[in-house]
Amino acid sequence: MPADPIESHPTPHVGLDHQLPAPPRSRGVRILVWLIILLIFGVAFYLVSTRQTAPKPAGGGRGAGAGGPVTLTSTTAQKGDIGVYLDAIGTVTPVYTASITSQVAGQIVAVHYREGQIVRKGESLIDIDDRSYRATLLQAQGTLEKDQNILGQAKMDLQRYQAAWSRNAIAKQILDDQEKLVLQDEGTVKNDEGLVQYDEVQVGYCHIVSPITGKVGLRLVDPGNVVQANGTTALAVVTQMQPITVVFTIPEDSLGQVQPRLAKGAKLPVDAFDRTSITKLESGSLLTLDNQIDTTTGTVKGRAIYANKTSSLFPNQFVNTRLLVNTLHDATLVPSSAIQHNGSTSFVYVIVSDAKGEKAQEKEVKALVSDGNTTAVQGINPGDVLANSGFDKLAPGATVKIAPNKAAAPEAKGSQAP
Numbered sequence: 001m002p003a004d005p006i007e008s009h010p011t012p013h014v015g016l017d018h019q020l021p022a023p024p025r026s027r028g029v030r031i032l033v034w035l036i037i038l039l040i041f042g043v044a045f046y047l048v049s050t051r052q053t054a055p056k057p058a059g060g061g062r063g064a065g066a067g068g069p070v071t072l073t074s075t076t077a078q079k080g081d082i083g084v085y086l087d088a089i090g091t092v093t094p095v096y097t098a099s100i101t102s103q104v105a106g107q108i109v110a111v112h113y114r115e116g117q118i119v120r121k122g123e124s125l126i127d128i129d130d131r132s133y134r135a136t137l138l139q140a141q142g143t144l145e146k147d148q149n150i151l152g153q154a155k156m157d158l159q160r161y162q163a164a165w166s167r168n169a170i171a172k173q174i175l176d177d178q179e180k181l182v183l184q185d186e187g188t189v190k191n192d193e194g195l196v197q198y199d200e201v202q203v204g205y206c207h208i209v210s211p212i213t214g215k216v217g218l219r220l221v222d223p224g225n226v227v228q229a230n231g232t233t234a235l236a237v238v239t240q241m242q243p244i245t246v247v248f249t250i251p252e253d254s255l256g257q258v259q260p261r262l263a264k265g266a267k268l269p270v271d272a273f274d275r276t277s278i279t280k281l282e283s284g285s286l287l288t289l290d291n292q293i294d295t296t297t298g299t300v301k302g303r304a305i306y307a308n309k310t311s312s313l314f315p316n317q318f319v320n321t322r323l324l325v326n327t328l329h330d331a332t333l334v335p336s337s338a339i340q341h342n343g344s345t346s347f348v349y350v351i352v353s354d355a356k357g358e359k360a361q362e363k364e365v366k367a368l369v370s371d372g373n374t375t376a377v378q379g380i381n382p383g384d385v386l387a388n389s390g391f392d393k394l395a396p397g398a399t400v401k402i403a404p405n406k407a408a409a410p411e412a413k414g415s416q417a418p
Contacts, residue, residue, distance in 0.1 A: 072390035079382035090248030130206035137199035144192035151185035270304035
């Protein structure tokens, strides 16, 4: 067979206007970009690792990381006395309050007191028309005089009968009958005397006087008003202002602190403060405790008495009381603001000095009792310098700088043992 003719493919004609494109240079550019990125990452890693391994300033902790000592104010623990108090709420209660009502019926003819006046015991307050009662008294007095004369005549007859009996001039029965008549007349006279006294009392009820010394309240009746006997309408109310008492409650668990002191005759001071517990109104002493514990509240009532010479305590006023039950002597006193708390643990920062400066040391303390802004503690000694501010930056071992003229030491209490 004849061989297949070889197909010939014409060679394209490449002109100047149809040249092939040059090979791309993108590979070299990509390599260069990656090198730059790796270099950036390397520099960043170096900087971060160098910063993390840099040495920390001396004194580490929260206070040292700030780049310098912690500036704070300080206070010094003092040695002194502090009172142990029981705080309670109470009500001012007068020793005596007289709500006066009428015991006779009649018309009021005079009101002698002024509203808010201080009246003395026995001073006249109100007069009720007593004419009808005086008339009844006069009748009773007349009956008494008549029966007294009858009794006198009977006694004269008795004397005659006794003389006649001694001469056997009369029978014994006549003498005995006369003796009984005398006794009957004596009984009648006693009855008449009782009626006279009763009518005198009724007349006395028409002139109402103050039963106590105290302050009279607002006027409740006017002249011309008619009152009823033993009614419920009060004619006047007199309240004793000096002295005055405050009734308050203390927990039954505190009886062990109070009752033994009262049994020994101790005079326990009780201060009365206003509703805000800021202003002291009066100072007094505990008079007595109630004889029963209120089982619903677990408290017992106490009564304190006050001279109230400035009338700072007003009846039914709400007050806060502070009962001093004991005094701790030679205790270590610090400001309450210097004590920090971590859960149930209390601690302070004690400022100590060494060759490198002043540093804060944490010391655990036990709070014993507080009085205002002062607290008695155990765990430190009088004279220790304590941090009193900057606690958000302080940490054990932190270097500190005490601000000048800012030291505040607690004032030692000078209260005497009750």
